[in-house]
Amino acid sequence: MHSSPNRRHIHSSPGDNLPPKPSNPDPRTNPAHALAPKDDVNVGQKRFADFDLGGRVFVVTGAAGGLGLALAEALVEAGGKVYCLDRQPHPDEQFKEAARRVLPEWGGSLVYRQQDVQDTAHLDALIAEIADENQRLDGVVAAAGIQQVTPAAEYDEHDVAHMMAINYTGVLMTSQAAARQMFKYRCHGSICLIASMSGTIANKGMLTPVYNSSKAAVIQLARNLAMEWSPIRKDGTGGIRVNCISPGHILTPMVDKVFEELPDLKKKLESENMMGRLAKTTEFKGAALFLLSGASSYMTGSNLIIDGGHTSW
Numbered sequence: 001m002h003s004s005p006n007r008r009h010i011h012s013s014p015g016d017n018l019p020p021k022p023s024n025p026d027p028r029t030n031p032a033h034a035l036a037p038k039d040d041v042n043v044g045q046k047r048f049a050d051f052d053l054g055g056r057v058f059v060v061t062g063a064a065g066g067l068g069l070a071l072a073e074a075l076v077e078a079g080g081k082v083y084c085l086d087r088q089p090h091p092d093e094q095f096k097e098a099a100r101r102v103l104p105e106w107g108g109s110l111v112y113r114q115q116d117v118q119d120t121a122h123l124d125a126l127i128a129e130i131a132d133e134n135q136r137l138d139g140v141v142a143a144a145g146i147q148q149v150t151p152a153a154e155y156d157e158h159d160v161a162h163m164m165a166i167n168y169t170g171v172l173m174t175s176q177a178a179a180r181q182m183f184k185y186r187c188h189g190s191i192c193l194i195a196s197m198s199g200t201i202a203n204k205g206m207l208t209p210v211y212n213s214s215k216a217a218v219i220q221l222a223r224n225l226a227m228e229w230s231p232i233r234k235d236g237t238g239g240i241r242v243n244c245i246s247p248g249h250i251l252t253p254m255v256d257k258v259f260e261e262l263p264d265l266k267k268k269l270e271s272e273n274m275m276g277r278l279a280k281t282t283e284f285k286g287a288a289l290f291l292l293s294g295a296s297s298y299m300t301g302s303n304l305i306i307d308g309g310h311t312s313w
């Protein structure tokens with residue numbers, strides 16, 4: 001793990017003779033002009049040029065199955081080389097099916113690597129290895145996450161720490177490891193954090209106080225990373241856009257587990273959105289491709305809520 005000299009600024013008070021505290025780069029003196037689309041490439045040259053990921057390299061965490069894998073597939077279909085990281089020793093059967101669907105003519109590939117996002121030293125080293133192998137890193141989707149249904153009055157402090165270690169610290173450390181490589185290779189990439197509509201609302205029928213708070217923290221984290229990393233500094237580092245996707249309820253192994261514990265919950269959740277059904281993982285592919293590609297070149301610090309209208313009434 002890297003130790004930063006800026007750690008000294010924690011709790012420092014004005015009189016203690018330290019150098020000035022670090023601040024975000026001034027956007028006006030470090031403008032991200034290089035992220036703007038180029039008319040000779042992006043306008044009228046070929047179909048969907050803004051969405052083309054040919055030759056680009058991505059990392060997706062939590063991608064052994066579920067939502068992470070669907071988002072990884074979106075990036076592969078657009079030509080990206082995608083490294084799927086997950087704590088499981090072997091990916092789900094779904095992953096093998098997804099890998100079989102990859103057509104060589106797309107130019108991309110799906111690669112699996114076992115990685116627990118709580119092992120931050122190894123996570124940093126693995127993401128560095130991926131970037132060095134390809135001499136670039138263009139983006140990361142931080143989708144690894146866990147869920148726990150427990151009333152607040154009964155929550156164990158170790159369970160709180162475990163949830164935050166994966167859902168919050170894991171997301172920050174994944175973003176940090178990726179940003180370091182983007183700085184190193186002067187890649188103006190994109191980071192997509194998987195939050196949840198549960199970061200903005202409490203869910204009727206489901207007692208998930210810590211999960212919901214962890215997702216609120218992720219939404220807030222995206223704004224702060226965007227402020228630090230979006231401008232392009234004079235040395236060429238930066239130009240990294242950071243956004244969130246906040247899904248509504250999706251049918252995934254995580255939610256299936258909750259339905260086993262609370263059998264009546266599925267009907268309740270279906271009735272809570274304007275579409276009367278839960279989402280499929282593939283309904284978020286377009287959003288991931290949008291955020292990881294040049295199609296969203298002017299978007300940073302945002303939270304894209306895709307929830308069948310759940311939070312709109």
Ligand SMILES: NC(=O)c1ccc[n+]([C@@H]2O[C@H](COP(=O)([O-])OP(=O)(O)OC[C@H]3O[C@@H](n4cnc5c(N)ncnc54)[C@H](O)[C@@H]3O)[C@@H](O)[C@H]2O)c1
Nearest residue numbers: 062066067086087116117143144145196249250252253254
């Ligand atoms: N399913 C939903 O309704 C829903 C809604 C909103 C947001 N989300 C978020 O989407 C993301 C994906 O969830 P999902 O529903 O596909 O769940 P899932 O359980 O199917 O997938 C989560 C994946 O993350 C992996 N993972 C968990 N802890 C890890 C760790 N420490 N290191 C590495 N990998 C780890 C798991 O092995 C699993 O493959 C999560 O962040 C979740 O909070 C899900």
